Amino acid sequence: MRIQDMREQMSFRCTYMRGGTSKAVFFKKSDLPLDEKLRDEIIMAVFGTDVRQIDGLGGADITTSKVAIIGPPTRPDSDVDYNFGQVQMGSHKIVWTSNCGNISSAVAPYAIDEGMIKNITEPITEVRIHNTNTHKILTARVHVKDGRMQYCGDFHLDGVPGTASKIELDYKLTYGATTGKLLPTGNVVDELMVEGFGPVQASLVDIANPTCFILAGSVGLRGDESKPELSAMKDKLELLEKIRAAAAVKMGYIDKAENALEKSTTRPMLSIVSPAKDYVDYATQKPIHAEDLDFLARVLWNQEPVDTYTGTGTICTCVAAQIEGTLVNQVCGPEPAKTGIVRFGHGRGINSVATEVVKHTDGSFEVTKAVINRTARRILDGYVYVKTDVINAAMNED
DSSP: OOOEEETTEEEEEEEEEEETTEEEEEEEGGGSOSSHHHHHHHHHHHHOSSTTOTTSSOOSSTTTSEEEEEEOOSSTTOSEEEEEEEEOSSSOOEEOSSOOHHHHTTHHHHHHHTTOOSOOOSSEEEEEEEETTTTEEEEEEEEEETTEEOOOOSBOOTTSSSOBOOEEEEOGGGBTTTTSSSSTTSOSSEEEEETTTEEEEEEEEEESEEEEEEEGGGGTOOSOOOHHHHHHOHHHHHHHHHHHHHHHHHTTSOSSGGGHHHHOSSSSEEEEEEOOOOEEOTTTOOEEOGGGOSEEEEEEETTEEOSSOOHHHHHHHHHHHTSTTSHHHHHSOSHHHHHSEEEEEETTEEEEEEEEEEEOTTSOEEEEEEEEEEOEEEEEEEEEEEEHHHHHHHHHOO
16 A cells, blocks of 8 residues: 555545546555455545545445445456445445446456456457455456557447547456346346335346346336436335345345345346337437337446446346346347347346346356447546544444
8 A cells, every 4th residue: 555645635546437438446465454344434535435435436326326345356257356435425335245247347457457367368358357245256458558458449439529449348257246146036027025115127137237127117117218207206215225225135145125225225126127219318319219229227326326337237237138037038120039138128228238147958048158248438647635643443443
């Protein structure tokens, strides 16, 4: 850990990176304290501890309140360790229990540019990433030139302006990321009893990040709502959180639904799916056509609607579409079975994943391919400053 004394403040080396449709502050593990409580206090101060994060680097949005800690590999089958944290806005807490697929796309570029990857080949380098949150390995394939990450390219990612170099992330080895099973209950559809509402059908799938899928119509939604629309539906958001809490119980994360916000904030995610239809990107007014989609999906992460769609959620959603009988499979069109490419419409455009799911004779399913394309960009390198009294207070606590 390198700390520079600036009288009333201390500085920590960091990098600000965009990964996919999110942004995160990246730290080397060696630049932070080993003590996890002190580390977390420093990180929360870096982002800003109030709901607007006005006194830190956080952007008062779930897609920008993220941290990544990168260190040397602790497994022989990996090249680098990656620990992801979702910094809670205004609640003085960091959730370390899940991965972020968008931020995952920036891990290999960061590690390459920091000299952490030994075997670099041109034009493509493959990096095996050990996500310490889920204890799973994902593989990134990135473009390199002269030993450095090549950021410029012609690949466009919906929700991000311009184009950049394409990054391929393969999540096929991340099934059972938190429950040990692709289908945690063994069922393609479960019935959840939701307090004050009644039964709701759901498909519970665990790859990349565990997700609870429900049909839009089952909760009175169209399925093509934008983030601003969903954010304004306070009663509906309360219902969706109750459904997510019931799913958390069903998947074994908690014993009682009322403990979900405290003990299982992000597990599982909640996704709302529906058949494909025409709609408009609310931010750009660009039309999105049903003929270019297999279905629609909207996702809630950390109790908030996401502007685009989470990266790990994209993997889980597209894999679920290939599992016969799930709710996602039921609303999905026939094309993925022919092409192996699943395409769904989110609030700002289209996500697609190259997937292959094999059904064995005993009825079990195996994921043999789950590749998502993303982009990333290094935005800023430097030192972030934290008040010395914050650090001293954390060090003096019992």
